[in-house]
Amino acid sequence: MSYEISAQILYKTPFDPTALMYHGYASYFLAISENDTEQxxxxxxxxxxxxxxxxxxxxxxxxxxxxxxxGKAYFYKDVLSSSNYYSDLAVKYLLLAKSKGYTAVELPEILGLSYSALGMTNESISAFTEALNIRETDILLLSIAEQYMASNQYSAAEQYLYRISKNCKDEKIILKTHYLLGKIYINKENYTEAENELLKVIEKNENFADAYYELGVIYEKQGDIAKARAEWRKSLRIEYNHIEAQKKLADYKQ
Incomplete structure (x- = not known):
């Protein structure tokens, strides 16, 4: 209703500030509930x-x-486009709002996700940490853990992933947590724990191509190339264009 009414007002008075505001809000809320991407x-x-x-x-x-x-409109437009062309604009307007004292529960989380899309890891960690102080959610804990991993701070990432594993009920987040813990343990050369975490992933989802790939990495590091190649081939059977698995198999081509 607000969308049509504000559009009618703007047709007669294109720069009416109240009508522009309501039309902007109405368009935004219609957009986030729209299933058709183009619309x-x-x-x-x-x-x-x-x-x-x-x-x-x-x-x-x-x-x-x-x-x-x-800022939120630019963020969600960026999510739909999968290009990160609008993340910088999302950051710009969210920071402008924040600098003028505007507060909203979701502001630091959206800011953190926008920084992440831009590859600004430290800024993303800072924003996510602020968001966690407002409300702790499993997806936030996972997001900040991923950013710590991106900056090679594996011990910090492990702490956040451990917090998820204690109480999380979301199966997708649990799988991602086990997978990331597996990667951390590989980095720490704790191959037994790494294998255990990755096998937990595969037990719950036998089509998790990245888990097979990382298992292959473990066996490669342990010197069992035949076993490693078998895992990389499993990755490719699930995801035929798995770049890392293709490269590994090419490196050990017989």
């Missing part, structure tokens, strides 16, 4: 255009909230 992108574009114009026309009191919504 969702269209609605996000409408939200972004309306919110940008609203920022120019609105009072200083309202601007931080609009900047926050604009």
């Amino acid at each position: 969702a992108q269209f609605l996000f574009n409408e939200a972004i255009n309306s919110l940008r114009l609203a920022i120019l026309q609105s009072s200083e009191k309202v601007v931080p909230q609009l900047e926050f919504m604009l």
Whole structure:
């Protein structure tokens, strides 16, 4: 209803700040509930255009909230596009809102995810840590663990993954946790523990190609190339274009 009404008002008065704000909000909420990707992108574009114009026309009191919504719109547009072309704009407007004192429970988490998409690991860790101080969730713990791994801080990552393993009920997160712990133990040359974690993954999901690949890495490091090759071939049977497995098999081609 707000979408149509605000559109009618804007047709007559294109720069009405209140109508621009409501149209931006309505377009955003329609976009995140839209199943059709093309239509969702269209609605996000409408939200972004309306919110940008609203920022120019609105009072200083309202601007931080609009900047926050604009940052969220860019973030979700980026998620849909899978290109990271909009992550920098998400960061820009979220930081502008934050710098003006605007607070929202999800702001640091979205900021952390946007930093992650840009490969800004330290900034992402900082934002996720702030988010954890507001509310602790398994997906947040996993996200910060992945960022610590990206910066080769394996001990820190292990601590967050251990916190997930104690109480998590989400099967996908549990699988990812075991997989990442397996990679950490490989890095620490604790191959028995690494193998145990990866076998837990395969026990729950026999089509987890990366788990077979990492098992192959363990056996390679232990000098059992025949066993390693068997695991890499399993990866390729599940994911025929698994680049790492292809490379390993090519390296040990007989």
